[in-house]
Amino acid sequence: MASVKGDCVVLVKCLNPNTTVEKLQELLSQVGEVEYIEFGRDSLTGESTGNAHCAFESSSGAAKAIEELDKNILDGETIRVMEIPKSNLVFSVKLDSRPNNSDDNQPIYKSQTILQNPLKLSMFSGDPKPKGGDVTFEMWKHEIDCLATDDSCSPITLARLARRSLRGEAGQLVLNLNVDATVEEIVSKLEGFYGTVESGAVLLQQLYSARQGNEESITACSARLQLAIDEVEHRKGVSPNATDETLRVVFWKGLKNESLKQAIRHKYEIVRTFDELVRVARQAEQEHEDFQKFHSNSQRSRPNRVGVNATNLIDNKPDLIKELKEIKDKLKEMEMQAASKESINNSSRPVRPRVPRGPCYNCGQPGHIARECQAPLPPPQAFFSSTPPPLLPQPSAQPITPPQNMHVPLNRGRPLPRGGQ
Template sequence: MAEAKPVKDLIRDLQALSKEETALVLEALGQPPLSDVMEQKENSLPQPGQPAQPAQVVGAHSGFPVPRVGVFSGEEGKGEVSFQQWVFEVRGLLQGALYGDEVVLQAVRRSLRSKAADVVLRLGSGAGVDAIMEKMERIYGNVLPSEKILEEFYTARQGARESVAEWACRIEELVAQLERRDALSAGAAHGMLRTKFYSGLSRSQLRSALRHRFDGGESYAKLLVAARVAELEVSSVGSNQVGVESMLNDKLDKVLEEMSLIRKRVERLE
């Protein structure tokens, strides 16, 4: 049996074929001539002055997998995404140009569990994504008036055990709720966040560390980073102080214990 040629040798042999020889090889393999293939390719390209074909949208029967949306059941403590996170994911699919409405609808239905799934069930099989989102917002969304949310924002203050990151996330969520209702512009939101973040810090050490940055007009993003750095430094100093105090207390206990032993010995000698 003849030894098979290496692939590179086969490629070199094919490249050396003439047009007539190439046509014979293609005919023997049952393939169309190269001229037909090139003509078909040229016809598939957009002609000058013609708009390009739009990107194909993934439909319900396209064979592509349905995108995954975080599970939401409407019940707390199950380790699932929050309602706002769920809304964010669904809106991301709707705003994208890849998936059609039917695919997004399937993704939404698959993501709901328990009580949240019952909400969609009561809407009926004909309910679309918009109807489902509207219903879910009424049941699980924040129904407080914008004035109440604004009041909560202005009266907010960092908790005693709340980290800088948690404090920032809390006030950012309040501002985001106002922005989603068009009750606040992007420019106003930045200024409000910057002022509230600094003034609402509960630890005087952090405010002192950030005062020159805040007075200098640094952005909210930079203040947040600086506050986290200052928080780590303050925590580190506090830990060191606790360690030193613990060591001194241990030494003091040993000294007192030795003094007690000496006192007992003196009493025995007397």
């Protein structure tokens, strides 16, 4: 069984997607015998990714290819020939149908390198609430920026990856672009529809008013603030030097748990980085949750032994259960009878007629009293009449003669009291 050593394989990057195996083999054959060439293929479309793994017959041929063929031009593209790490090689055994020239006619086994395409973009459909495998526009754009810095991904390959990653409404928006549109044109087209339009100052104001939600954890809150400050910095709303201090202030003021804030106040004054402050806050939050959970378990009410024994006693005696049920039914029946009797008595009781009120001292009409009368009040009477009262007779100057029977006892004809004279 033949095998291919790791030091005999080289990695060729930045190939033109139209380059064939024959053209690449013709170039590599100038420095040594080539065993096989394996192009990297996209797992979805099967197109070439611009990379190829080439195995030489000897390690000297691979070393010579890296030294002499690196940065050569092939089909209008400057290719890169470099050494491939052994950890990236995955060998499998493949059966060849050709018979061996030996007498036993045993089949020949050949080793083949199987590669997976690492160049892949997440799907973007333009949905404001991504679900499934979709991501937001900012995340999709960030992945494109990362692949643009990869030497193994050519601009043409990146543009094709960007087109294949679009779904739904976002995919329809780029249909009017040319087939050879660059990735910059595709991103610029979608950024006008899905990119952030607020200025840096507006985003910074929104960041200052951010607060932790009622059901939001510290991890989720800090991640949301980090994404917001990144967008503010991208929009030139805050300088890179003030980003960390701004996050610390906003995060501290937005915490909803006052007891947690008091517990880490000394750490807030000491710690100078946002990441360290988040780590301290998460640790305090976890300790608080563990404390609450421990005390909630310890304060659980113990079962009442009397009630448990009584329940066991009732369960062991079915006759007692039957008697209790009969007593409850009897009490319920007596309550219903008492309620019906009371309703009958209330219905048979004669209704006392209402006595009319009045008459009124003001207007003289029955049905109301003077306090409820609507008629105007009479004018008040004067204390003295218009004519002066008659004068009393003046006493005369003649002396008054007493009556003759002045000494007649007052109790004449009546018995005297006991002991009286």
